[in-house]
Amino acid sequence: MSFSDLAKAADTSVKAEIGPRPFYLLEDLEEGPLKEALSSCKTGPFYRTDFSIAHRGAPLQFPEHTKQSYEAAARMGAGIIECDATFTKDQELVCRHSQCDLHQTTDILLRPDLAGKCTQPFSPAGEGSKATAKCCTSDITLSEFYSLNGKMDGVNTKAKTVQEYVKGTSPWRTDLYATKGTLLSHADSIDLIDRLGAKFIPELKKPAVSMPYQENFSQEKYAQKLVDAYKEKGIDPSRVFLQSFNLDDVLYWIKNEPDFGKQATYLDGRYRQINPSNPDSFSPTMQELADQGVKILAPPIWMLLDLNSDNKIVPSAYALEARKAGLSLIGWSLERSGPMQNGGGWYYKTVKNAIKTDGDILKVLDILAKEVGVKGIFSDWPATSSFYASCKGLN
Numbered sequence: 001m002s003f004s005d006l007a008k009a010a011d012t013s014v015k016a017e018i019g020p021r022p023f024y025l026l027e028d029l030e031e032g033p034l035k036e037a038l039s040s041c042k043t044g045p046f047y048r049t050d051f052s053i054a055h056r057g058a059p060l061q062f063p064e065h066t067k068q069s070y071e072a073a074a075r076m077g078a079g080i081i082e083c084d085a086t087f088t089k090d091q092e093l094v095c096r097h098s099q100c101d102l103h104q105t106t107d108i109l110l111r112p113d114l115a116g117k118c119t120q121p122f123s124p125a126g127e128g129s130k131a132t133a134k135c136c137t138s139d140i141t142l143s144e145f146y147s148l149n150g151k152m153d154g155v156n157t158k159a160k161t162v163q164e165y166v167k168g169t170s171p172w173r174t175d176l177y178a179t180k181g182t183l184l185s186h187a188d189s190i191d192l193i194d195r196l197g198a199k200f201i202p203e204l205k206k207p208a209v210s211m212p213y214q215e216n217f218s219q220e221k222y223a224q225k226l227v228d229a230y231k232e233k234g235i236d237p238s239r240v241f242l243q244s245f246n247l248d249d250v251l252y253w254i255k256n257e258p259d260f261g262k263q264a265t266y267l268d269g270r271y272r273q274i275n276p277s278n279p280d281s282f283s284p285t286m287q288e289l290a291d292q293g294v295k296i297l298a299p300p301i302w303m304l305l306d307l308n309s310d311n312k313i314v315p316s317a318y319a320l321e322a323r324k325a326g327l328s329l330i331g332w333s334l335e336r337s338g339p340m341q342n343g344g345g346w347y348y349k350t351v352k353n354a355i356k357t358d359g360d361i362l363k364v365l366d367i368l369a370k371e372v373g374v375k376g377i378f379s380d381w382p383a384t385s386s387f388y389a390s391c392k393g394l395n
Helices: 003-007 021-028 033-039 067-075 142-146 186-196 219-232 247-256 286-291 317-324 360-372 383-392
Strands: 049-054 078-081 084-087 093-095 120-123 132-134 265-267 296-298 305-307 313-315 328-334 376-379
Touching: 021 033, 021 360, 021 383, 033 360, 033 383, 049 067, 049 383, 067 078, 067 186, 078 186, 093 186, 093 219, 186 219, 219 247, 247 265, 286 317, 305 360, 313 360, 317 328, 328 360, 360 376, 360 383, 376 383
Parallel strands: 049 078, 049 376, 265 296, 296 328, 328 376
Antiparallel strands: 084 093, 120 132, 305 313
16 A cells, blocks of 8 residues: 555544644745635635644654654644654663754753763863763663653754753744653654554664664664564554665565555655756666665655756656656655745755745645645644645645
8 A cells, every 4th residue: 555545544524723824824925826725725624634744743843752742743733743763771662863862852961860871971162162962862771761851952052051052942943832841752652643543654763873782682673673563552554654764674674564564665865965856866766666665755855846947846857757666755844944035944955046935835835745746744843734735635
């Protein structure tokens, strides 16, 4: 079953609360057919949709990978919610974007009992040097992990003290909801997302430690442990989209867990090597990926887009070649760039000359959906995607 097949099964009876932001973006959108069409949907109804994928929950305003962030994403209509899975010192899977991000996403450095266990203790900024720290999930046990509180992602590299260092929230985000961030194990995330009625898109994160870890935890065991958690809880494989930047992980699932592997998602990290405008640079080719059993490909948004001679946003050669090979596409990540007045930053770098206002987020979303044909979009604020999908009748 492909992603598009599953998307058709979304339950549009579950209403979404999208709040004011989509309408702010709509007001900022240039006049034209798209604005007119979306304006006709102002009164809804808005519903949960698989097109709207929660990227770490709703981290535009809530601490990422926390209970509160996932619940906010579900209320905003995210039909699929992501847990980035890494592991602790006692080999338990937990939801964190990186194995070594605890210093910037939790209060670990404010906890002397645990800060002393960090791989790299806090070091203040000095003459010509930045403040640094490195705290990993593999530095602590699951029990110790549970004692932490999540915070907004960010650090102050000019800090002289730990207290200054942890206050690094971007000015276009907010700490309003960061007073409490309940951390989750991977197993906790399954229970919560299941209870919320959404689907799962767990990412197997690249280990920051040598594998096999502690001599017995190999990469294959790590990949299998992720799957086993869903099997143990009786989750239907059709609700789970395993994902990894490591193609070998995806191929492992395709071979060893075909019920899950047939919709495993290859997160395309080849953006460091290939030119999305030049198919000759694609290695492996899109067809080679498809021939290996890959069904879903997830690159950053900018790889899916290009500008034509009239400076209009169009699908990239990368997107066209992927669709030609029969691959379903997911883009990442919407609402992660802050204000768009300066071209939208990294996520829009191939089309920055066509990005002028925050409203252009909706323009990009429309092109991704209609012309590129993405089946879903990761977003740090799922309400935007839920609004668009509800208006356009996407499931």
